Amino acid sequence: MAADAAVTDLIEEIRRGPSGPKIAAIFDFDGTLIDGYSAATLYQYRLLHGDLGPFELWRTAQRMRGPTLDEDGFVELVHDGLKSWNGRPWEEFLELGRQLCSGTPGGFIGNLFHDAWRLVRAHQGMGHTVVIATSATEMQVAPLAEQLEISDVLCTRLEVVDGLLTGRVAGRTLWGPGKIAAVQEFAAEHEIDLTVSHAYANGDEDVPLLAAVGEPHPVNPQPELAEVAQRAGWTPLMFDSGKAGRMDVRPALRTATLFGTFFGSAGAGAAFGLLNRSRRTGVDMAGGIFDTFAGPLTGIDVEVIGRENAWAARPAVFLINHQSHLVDFLVTVHVLRRGFTAVAKAEVKQMPLVGPLFDLAGVAFLDRTDRDKAIEALGPALDKLREGTSIVIAPEGTRSLTPLPGRFKKGGFHLAMQAGVPIVPIVIRNAGELMWRRARTVRSGTVEVVVLPPIPTTGWTKNDVDEQVIAVRQLYVDTLENWPS
Numbered sequence: 001m002a003a004d005a006a007v008t009d010l011i012e013e014i015r016r017g018p019s020g021p022k023i024a025a026i027f028d029f030d031g032t033l034i035d036g037y038s039a040a041t042l043y044q045y046r047l048l049h050g051d052l053g054p055f056e057l058w059r060t061a062q063r064m065r066g067p068t069l070d071e072d073g074f075v076e077l078v079h080d081g082l083k084s085w086n087g088r089p090w091e092e093f094l095e096l097g098r099q100l101c102s103g104t105p106g107g108f109i110g111n112l113f114h115d116a117w118r119l120v121r122a123h124q125g126m127g128h129t130v131v132i133a134t135s136a137t138e139m140q141v142a143p144l145a146e147q148l149e150i151s152d153v154l155c156t157r158l159e160v161v162d163g164l165l166t167g168r169v170a171g172r173t174l175w176g177p178g179k180i181a182a183v184q185e186f187a188a189e190h191e192i193d194l195t196v197s198h199a200y201a202n203g204d205e206d207v208p209l210l211a212a213v214g215e216p217h218p219v220n221p222q223p224e225l226a227e228v229a230q231r232a233g234w235t236p237l238m239f240d241s242g243k244a245g246r247m248d249v250r251p252a253l254r255t256a257t258l259f260g261t262f263f264g265s266a267g268a269g270a271a272f273g274l275l276n277r278s279r280r281t282g283v284d285m286a287g288g289i290f291d292t293f294a295g296p297l298t299g300i301d302v303e304v305i306g307r308e309n310a311w312a313a314r315p316a317v318f319l320i321n322h323q324s325h326l327v328d329f330l331v332t333v334h335v336l337r338r339g340f341t342a343v344a345k346a347e348v349k350q351m352p353l354v355g356p357l358f359d360l361a362g363v364a365f366l367d368r369t370d371r372d373k374a375i376e377a378l379g380p381a382l383d384k385l386r387e388g389t390s391i392v393i394a395p396e397g398t399r400s401l402t403p404l405p406g407r408f409k410k411g412g413f414h415l416a417m418q419a420g421v422p423i424v425p426i427v428i429r430n431a432g433e434l435m436w437r438r439a440r441t442v443r444s445g446t447v448e449v450v451v452l453p454p455i456p457t458t459g460w461t462k463n464d465v466d467e468q469v470i471a472v473r474q475l476y477v478d479t480l481e482n483w484p485s
Contacts, residue, residue, distance in 0.1 A: 006237055007115045010217070011122045014198075018126075024192045025123035026183060026209065027116065028201035029134035029141050029155075032219045033148075035111040035239070038100070038140040086167030090160045097139030112144070113239040114433050116219075117403050119200065120148055121481050129192060133183050133209065135175040147402045154182045176205040180212055200237070201225075210234065254298045255442045258326055261297060265290035266357045280389070283361045284338035291333045299444030300327065300434065302334045305484055306451040309424060310335050313454040315390040316424045317416040321405045321476055322394035323432035324442075331428055331447055332392055340390040343381055343411070345398070362389070378415055385419035395473070403432060403480065408473045413457075413465045422454035425472060427479045450479055 030037040085093060123130050133154040134141055145153050159170040172178045187194050198215040199206075204224035210216035211232075218229040218236040229236055265286045273282015295301060304310075310318075318336065322328055332342075341362040348358060348365065358365075364381040381391050393415070395408040416423045429448040452475060460468070 006235075007118060007239075010237070011118060014119075014122045014126060018196065020127050021129045022191055022193050022196075023126075024129045024131055024187065024190075024194070024197040024213075025120070026131045026133050026197065026199040026213065027120065027150075028203065028206055028209070028219075029132055029136050029144075031202035032200050033113065033116045033120075033132070033144065035113055038136055084167075085165045087164055090158075090163055090165055093139050093158075093165060094142070097137075098143045100140075101143035112402060114403060114430065115237070115239045116200070117148070120150070121404070123198070124149065125481060128198075129190060131183070131186065133174060133179050135173055135179060147404075149404075152186070154179070154186060177208065179206070180208040183209060183212065254444065255326075258294060258298050258330070258442055261290055261294045262326075262329075263357075265293070270357075279362065283341070286361075287333045287336075287338060290330070291337065294330050295334065298442065300330060300442070301446040302331055302449060303446055304335055304449045304451060306453070307335070309451040309453050310426075313422045313424070314339060315385050315388050315419070316422045316454060317385070317412050317419075318390060318392045318424045318426055319395050319412055319472070320392060320426045321428055322396055322398065323403070323428065324435040326442055327431040327435045327447060328394075328428060331431060331449055332426070335426060335449060335451060336390065336392065339388070340392055341381075341384055343378070343391060343393040343415075364391075378411060381415055382419055385415070385421055390421075391415065395469075403430070405473055405476045405480075408469045410465055410469055413468055413472075414462075416457045417460045417465060420458060422456050423468075423472065424454045425452040425475055426450075427452065427476050429480060429483060448483070450484060452479065 027033050120130060129152060130150050131152040131154060132141055132145055132150055135156055137156050137158055138153070141153055141155050145151075154174060156173045156175075157170040159166040159168045172181065174182050184194070186192070187197075194212055195214040197213045198217060199210050199213040200217045200219050201209055202219045202221055202225070204222045207225060207228050210218060210225075210229075216229075216232075216234045218225050218234050220239055221229055221236050226236065228234075268289055269282040269284075269286025271282075272285045273279050276282070318332075318340065320328060320332060332340075341364075342358075343364045344358060345365070348363075362380070362384060364378060364384075385391055391412075393412040395412050396406040397409050398406075413423065427450045429450075430445075431447050433443075434445050434447060435442040455468070455472065
């Protein structure tokens with residue numbers, strides 16, 4: 001059974017099963033919620049900043065090459081890593097965690113398994129108590145837990161005195177026996193029945209955790225865990241990270257092809273528009289060429305539900321949830337085909353080649369650091385709408401950190417209200433799987449899209465906008481969690 005199908009079947013089982021907070025869904029962090037290990041990002045940061053000495057690096061490598069660490073061995077590993085933080089502010093440590101999670105090219109939030117996110121949302125939808133139980137520290141796990149709306153986090157706590165780190169662990173580390181002990185204590189305090197609860201983990205050291213629940217789910221299991229799972233009859237889940245092997249040149253070639261198709265289409269459209277003395281004709285021609293060739297040449301298919309809604313009312317303000325620059329652009333062109341332009345952040349205008357091409361296409365650039373300039377920049381977009389050209393805008397303002405949409409901004413809603421045109425939500429399910437935030441290459445696959453019915457703005461007031469921003473975002477959340485078949 002394909003990994004995605006296995007997860008889909010499990011989600012259906014969860015939704016048919018019992019609900020309520022007495023049932024827990026316990027997720028390991030490294031290797032389960034995210035692909036890889038957050039500690040690697042921390043080590044990389046320390047190495048680049050001269051904070052990781054050769055002796056510690058050698059000791060760490062030796063430990064990781066050996067057999068599965070016991071609890072004492074893990075404590076030594078943590079203490080080695082904390083020595084350099086002795087006497088440094090706790091808040092500085094937390095801020096570093098936030099930066100490493102989402103503010104760096106290697107930020108591990110970009111390694112979130114999409115299947116893990118789907119399972120988290122399924123459990124949350126059933127009112128289960130969702131818990132992250134991990135040997136990682138709070139600085140590593142807290143930022144992602146916040147993005148996933150998980151409030152219960154069991155992790156290795158660090159000793160802090162008067163706001164300063166001491167370089168020691170506070171209490172027991174959550175490695176192996178320490179983790180199951182913390183989980184059992186949490187379950188007793190919250191009256192959780194572990195015999196009907198779920199646990200997800202990948203590591204050999206997590207056998208006790210999986211054995212303690214009624215619904216164990218090994219995720220991409222390590223060798224010892226895989227053997228135990230086979231003997232115990234636990235069905236493994238194989239989450240797909242979408243990463244190609246190091247020697248696989250296809251993603252790079254695919255990405256180059258996508259860029260080449262974009263620039264080739266833009267050039268052909270510009271020439272056609274110049275010959276016909278019509279910028280709009282040239283833009284539409286470029287979009288048509290790009291849509292015709294980009295998908296087949298790169299192996300990206302776009303499946304659209306509700307395509308008729310993209311044509312039910314034009315001009316309109318089309319909203320897209322933003323996960324991937326290139327893939328989102330391909331989806332937008334495929335769905336809308338012609339008669340539209342976009343609103344983009346001001347930084348895009350400064351990009352070589354892309355900025356001038358977008359400027360030529362009539363894109364309105366917003367300076368998000370200056371509210372007055374942002375409002376002023378919407379003027380040309382409003383004129384476009386009144387002239388009959390639709391506008392595409394990402395209401396989050398930037399790419400979301402997880403598949404769940406971020407907070408929506410009001411600009412697109414005010415724009416639609418002032419122009420007297422409807423809002424049409426375009427919900428993109430999985431563009432991030434093909435090219436996630438900060439990824440440099442694109443993979444092949446199918447992007448699933450739902451175009452929801454137009455939402456009239458006639459008669460709206462400024463007070464209505466505030467309510468609609470919340471309501472429309474909830475439409476995205478509901479659609480993503482209950483995808484139509």
